[in-house]
Every structure is written in structure tokens, then in C-alpha cells.
Amino acid sequence: MKTRTKKWASAILSISLAAVVLLAGCSKNNETSPPGSSGTNANGGDKFDSLPKDLSISAFDRGAVSSDEGTYEENRWVKWMQEQSGINLSVVPVPRNQAQDKLNVLIASNQAPDLIWEYDRNYIGNLVSQGVIQPIDDYIDQYSTTYKQYLQENPDLKPYITFDGKIYAMTTRRTISTVANHGLLIRQDWLDKLGLKTPITVDEFVAVAKAFKEQDPDGDGKANTVPIVGYTTRDIYSAMFGTDVVDWYLEDGKMKYGPTLDRYGDALALEKQVYEMGLADKENFTDTDNSRAKQLWTTGKAGICLCQWGNGTMTSMNRDLLTNNPDAKPVAFEPVTTKYGKYGTYQETPAYIYVTFNKNMKNPKAAIEYLDWMMDKGWFSLTYGQEGVHYKLVNGIPQKLDADKVKKEVGYANEYAVLRPQEEKPEDLLIKAAQDPLSQQIAKLEVDSLQVVMKNKFRRDIPYQPNITEINELKASFQKTVDEIRAKTVTQSGYSAEEGLADIRKEWNRLGGEKAEQLAQEWYDGNKASFK
Template structure:
């Protein structure tokens, strides 16, 4: 068959396909039955691949009876309802970037690769591991193209060198909020203490929690502070010095890990360690099981974690029914006060593997169009009248325990979504039993506290410079060793010696040249970074 014959045959097949789809869809609108658009209202069904693959973070949250991240009730639901079949490729959350890099290097990476970290996506673009997608969105998308037009503030985050390299939806307020502090109000009341508002007061309260026998068992077995993976970040944010963030100081770009403020955060952490205000075994507790256990068994008075700690809270109430854990507003240091870490506008950055052919890219766009339209809602809330019921348009969970087991792990399958709850929704959304309602009110308060103070972010994202990415990747493990020596090494290295050593290593690895490139990038792009 010659090219012109093939073209005529394809057009006939396309016409038949469109007619069948029109008859089948009725008034269903966009979504699972919608053929991808070529930008002019015509469909291009014949060009679609039948299946695509997409990465997924394995957080270890799928119960054995639910299956696996690759095969569970929600992967089956997706494949029964989405316009194309989808294969899930899970990667361990705490090793996601390393695992994705390995898959890319071996040629086994999925068609769609996603991360929360824009810097990682930028690095993949520089390596040629992912491809620009402007033409695919323009040619095949209807829903996401419209969504991006309605939310133009997303585009600078998704673009590199003027080309679109990722798809993302806006974060809802409950995903912009991230880090948070919680404190045992009943311990404060028992020891007649005021809520701390400064870092010095926080230290004093932590000492009283250690020494004052707040659990009343007559033993010196309590700690001031416990934390999860957010803990170090929180202790640095209190001093306005996130480690891998750039700050603009008098028009000059400064790397957070090299600032005097970062030294002050190391000094604060060292006091916590040296005085036994935190568990000294935390350094080997890489999955934070022991830290969580200290809080949930009533042995710690403050936890540095996330704004939503439903599991920790539930376990604490089981073990200590009288516990009153409440959100704690970030305290001020001598450098002022900042909100704790809050995410930037984009949710998940979904990139297209550079090895994808057009028919796969067309199918991927169609899948993401379906997801942004309606697929996301069920993955976020479960099935109506099984996991939730609608109350005034708000999805109310029917049974909290069932929801946690059967639905909560599905959240990230909805890689693009339009979820945007209000703080006052949480009591409505939660199951109506007393325990669920108690935490829902705490959760509402916690979200309000988490968003009360603006997080300091001088530029919206790090510079798109391969030299910077390489330097940070090399510098990070060296820096962590230095910081651990400062915090846990007794008199081996003071905080001042530590910051000097950090600066020395940064310089040795080519930091001066990278700072020059970063400054040039900022001067060139600062009008677009507001």
C-alpha cells in the first residue's frame, strides 16, 4: 500500500471512529470517552498508543490486602475508566531520584516521569532525558490546555529556556502547607508554662518537658522534642536558612547553607542534642519510627512534622486518651519570624520521557486531560456511597479507618487535579464519629496556623544551571557529614568551625564560579521571578 493509500485508509478509519465515539458519548462531555484533539476540534484517535507507563512514589502505605502500588483497587479503577491503559512503575520515595536516574540510564524509565522537585526536572531536561511538550499540548489537549490558560502563573515553573517541559496543576492550600510544629497543651498546662513564641522560649519549654515529669510516672524518661523527616528543615527555617535554597541579600544571590543564619541553626540543633532535649539515637533512626513512637507513646512534648499528622495523632490518643496535641505557630529567632516551609504553586511536575514517540505522547496527553477533568476526584475521595457521601457538595468520609486503608494511598495517582478544600471543610469531610471530628477540628486549626505566616522564598525556584545541580549533588553529602560532626560531635567542631568548613568545601568544589553563574542568571531573569 503506497503512502497516499495508507492516508486515505487512515482517514476512513478515523471518520468511523469519530462517529462511533460521538454516538457512544452522548452528553458525557470530556473525560474517559473523549478523543484527543488536534487543536482544531478534530480528533486524532488513530495516532494514540493503547498503553502508557508512569512513575509513582512507593511510600509503603498500601496494605497487604489492598495489593501493591502496581496492582490494587485504584490501578484497576484507572484502567477501567481512563481513556488509555496505564502501567504504574513505583520507585521508593526516599530514593526516588536515584531510582529514576537508574531507570533512565538503563532505558527502562516509564513514559511519564514525575517529581515534586523542579530542580530534578530541570536536570533531566539538561541531560536530554525528557523532551519539550509544547507541540503535544497544543495538538492533542483540550482540558489541560484550557486549564493552563486559566492558570498562567504555572507556566514559568513548567518552562525551561522558553519551552514547556512539564505538566502540572496548582497546589491546593492543604498541599501548599507542609511543615508544622505541634505541642502537648496538656503538658504546658500541667507545668504551668506559656506557649513558646521565640527560639529561646522553645528551648526553655523543651527543658521543662525533659525535667518536669509531665507524664507523671516519676521517671526521667521524657524528651522535649521529637520529629519526622521535616525536623531538620523546620529547625533551619526558624533561622530563615533552608540548606539548598537561594536568598537575595542586597541584590546578591546567597546560598542558604553558607549563611551565618545557617550557622545559628546548627548551634540551636547542637544545644538540643547536647542537652538531651532530643533523642540522641535519632541520627540512626532514618525512617523516624522511634521518633514517632516517642510522640505516640506520650514521651515527647513537641513534634516537628507536617501540618497533617492524622496517624500520629490517632495513635497518641489510643495510648494517651487525655493528651491534647495542638498546632504550634513557628517561633521567632533573632533573625525574625518566617512561616515554616510552604510549597510553590505547581503540584507534581509530570515530564515526558525523551524516548516517547508521538503516539505515546498523544495518549499521555489524553490521559492527563481525563485526570484533570474528573479522574482526580475519585482518586482523592474514593467511591461515592462507599468511601464518601456528598454533603452540600463536600465529600464526607463514611468511615475514617476504612478511608485510611483503602483510599489514602491513592492520592498521588491523581498527578494533576483541581482539589482545593477550605479549612472549614475538614469537619464536614471527616467521618462523624467523635474521634474523627476531634482531629478534623485540629486539622482545620493546623492548616490555618501553617498558612498564617508567609514562608520566606526570595526566588520561586532554583536556577536552571547544570553546573549548580552538579555542585549541589557533590556538596550535599560532604555538607551533611560536617553538620553531623557539629551537632553530635561534642567539642570536635564548633558551629563557627562548621560553617567555615562548609564554605571551604563549597569553594574547593567550584562554588565561586557557580555563584557567578547564578548571579548572572538572576540578573537576567529577575523580572520574571516575582
């Protein structure tokens, strides 16, 4: 599961990708097949059979590979994938927090891997528009068995991987724990000590944070607590007001872009209020790798975490917190009510990872063979490790034998399991977790957190975003402006949220926002009949 602060390609996207398209158009490589073409040659044989089974794939570098395990490029699991799949696989890691920017640079320099993947459908749409990736309908039909059957059995996933009438990606269905994403945690022991109740309104949220700052909830006699930390703060504040900074919404039947709405102005106002009252970490805007949020939470200096429901990073953070302070009682709580009502924190669409084929890929048949193997066998071991070493089966569910060993030796391997036909129930988390008391305590917290997160639906007015070149280009350049104005609004005294929203709208219109809204409306009117 990705830590879901949604990333957008920077303004370099249009320039760099246009450049690579131009370069690709000028190059002549007899070994590269035309995008989306079949593998039949003039003699009736398969032209890909004579090519080496060489394949490269991107992977998110989250800094999770220990030195004695190797690197993201070379480790036990890369070697295992090569041996088990029969594919000469190479891994191209990109930093998670700058993944799209790094991929753009690789694409522009003609060094991008054969398989490029992301969680973000909008980014995939950009690659389609720029001609960087190729349609794969013919490859699936001609070479796939496992994935072709999976797609037939899950037809509702097809619209998410279809652009301009062609399939451009392979994906699998998310489990409930990967649909759930962002969430909120609060220190129940701090609430109890100060005689406070869990906040249910935005005013109560601010009041509780203020008490956490002023009333020494950690009992060390020092004014050193930071009430609110997190690495998804922007998205959570926006979601509580029923908007987002990168999505389109229907307001009175009209397509409008999230950060131009009054709702986003109100989210900015709350974030600014919290910041000016000293209730949020002042280093939040520079904490690009989340290290500051982790430090404050795990050392017991923070009372509210705007993070994730559990799993992955949050699992590790809670393990460290409870190891350092066994008396801590982190619990999940629901998003608070605003004047617009009550909305859930960010939840993903059904499609999981989008795996795409570089247009310059030499052997798409080998790629299909590899991804079919991943669907058949590879994903399970990459997710859970080796039976008898990392897990044992309990009622068919893999149960961790040693949480620390699994974290070190298997945790990073999840990055390679790009397609996984996994099924899951919330209660499975208790079985999957190691059986030591701490692991079970964290698993119980995560079951509770998952149930809390899924109680309230994230506002999503349309199932997926329009893929229109003019809109994609505008959003790519506009996102930087939104981020800059948000930072200025929150941190600069004398500059109000109202002024920030006005400047966002001014820049939106200057860049062609009205035309984008017209195109989005036409797209919606033409597609709404197919939305469920």
C-alpha cells in the same frame, strides 16, 4: 501532599544521567518519536494512532498498601484507572525517601517509566539539563483539551513548568493545605501540667524542652520522655532562621546559597545545643523512615513534634496518639523568634506535582489522553474514593463515611492522582472528615494548625530556583557534603557550629561555589523583572 523534607539527587545524578543520555543517543528505536515532535506522518495521519495505548508512570511508595489491598503495581485502583481511562497503564513505584536516587538508577539503566513526576522543581531542572525528558508544548497544543484550557486559565503556573523557553511538565495548582507543609505541634496538656506557656522565642523553646525532659510531664515517674521529635527537623530549624539547605537567597542584593549563610550556622548551633542537652531523639539521624518519630509521638513519650501542619502522616500520628491517650492535647504553635526575626516554616510554591515525559516515550498522545482524563474525572475518585462507600456529598464537599476504611482502601490512591484541579477552604476539612468524635477532633486540630502555619510566610526571595547545568551539578554533589557536616556538627563533641559552617563554605568554594554565585547572579539580574 508530600512529607516535605526536600530530597536532592545524589552525586550519582550527573554520571548516571549523562550515561543514559549517551545510551539514548546511540539507540535507534523507530517507534520512538523525536522529543517534542508532532504526531503528523507523511500521509497526513497521526503516527501515534497505530501504536498501542501503553503507558507507565512512577509513584511514591510510602508503604501504605495493605497486603489485602495488593501492591502499588496491582490493586483495585490501578485496575480502575486502566478501565476508566482506556489506557494500558502500569505503575513503577519508587521508595518515597529515596525517590530521586531510585529514579536516577532507572533512568541510567533505561528502565524509567514514560511519565516521571516529582514535587521538586529543581530535580525536574536536572532532568531537563541532562536531556532525560522532552518538551511537551506541541503535544499539549495538538492533543490536549482539558489541560490546555486549565493552563490558559492559570497562566501564573506556566513559569514553573517552563525551562529554556519550553514547557517540560504538566502541573496543577496547590490547595492551601498542600501549600502549607511543615509545622510544629506541642502537647498543651504537658504545658498545663508544668505551668508553662507556649514558647515564642528560641530561648523559651529550649527552656520548655528542658522542662519536658526533667519534670516528668507524662507522670509515669520515669525519666523516659524525649522532648523533641520529628522528621523535618533540619528544615524547620533552618526555616526559623530564614534560610534553607537547598535554595538561593538574596543577601544584600547578592545571590547566596542557603547553607553557606551565617543564618545556617546559627541553625546548626541550635540543633547542636538541643542534641547535646539531650532534648532531641538521639536516633533522629538514622530514622530514615520516620518510624522512630512516629513511635515516640504516638506512644505519648514526646512533647514537641517538628513535623507537618497536619494531613497525611501527621493525621495518622495524631489519630494513634489520641487513640492511645485520649487525654492528650496536641496543639499547633508558631515558629519561634530568633535574632533574625520571625519566619514561617516551609511552604510550597503554587505548582503542585511536576509530571514529565520521558524522552524515550513511545506514545505521547496516549499520555496526554490519560492526563486529560485524570484532570476531568480520575483525580476525584483517587482522592476521595467511591460515593456511598467512602464518602457522601455534603454541600458538594465529599465527607468521609469511615475514616479507617478510607485510610486503608483509598489513602494510597492519592499517589496516582498526579494532576488535580482541586479547590479548598480551611473550613472544608471539618466537612470532609468523618463525623465520629475522634475524626472531628483531629479535623479541628488540623484547621487550627493550617491557620497557624499560614500566619507566617516562609522566606523565599525568588519564586523558583535557577536551572543552570553547572549549578545543578554542583548542588547535587554539594548536598551530600552539607548533610555529612550537619551530622558531624550536631553529634560530635568538640566540633562547633562555627567550624561546621567554615567547612561547608570551604567545600563550596573548592567545588566552584564562587562561579556558581556569579552564574546565579547573572540569572537573577536577567530574570528579576519577570518575578512578581
